[in-house]
Amino acid sequence: MSVAKIVELTASSKKSFEDAVALGVARAEKTLKNVAGAWISEQKVVVKKGKITEYRVTMRVSFVIED
16 A cells, blocks of 8 residues: 655746746755655746746646555
8 A cells, every 4th residue: 555645846947837837847856755746726927027937837746655
């Protein structure tokens, strides 16, 4: 039997939502062991002078707890 835990985090990118997700998962991997998946719960953009300057995602990252 395995048990998983979920943490919520926000990541941002100046390129795209996809890049923000990739950066968030990569950062989570540095701290958490056994990352199993991520669920994107929210997407936002920062707009300055009518242009998108930043893409932000809020995600829930799940990881399996070791015995």
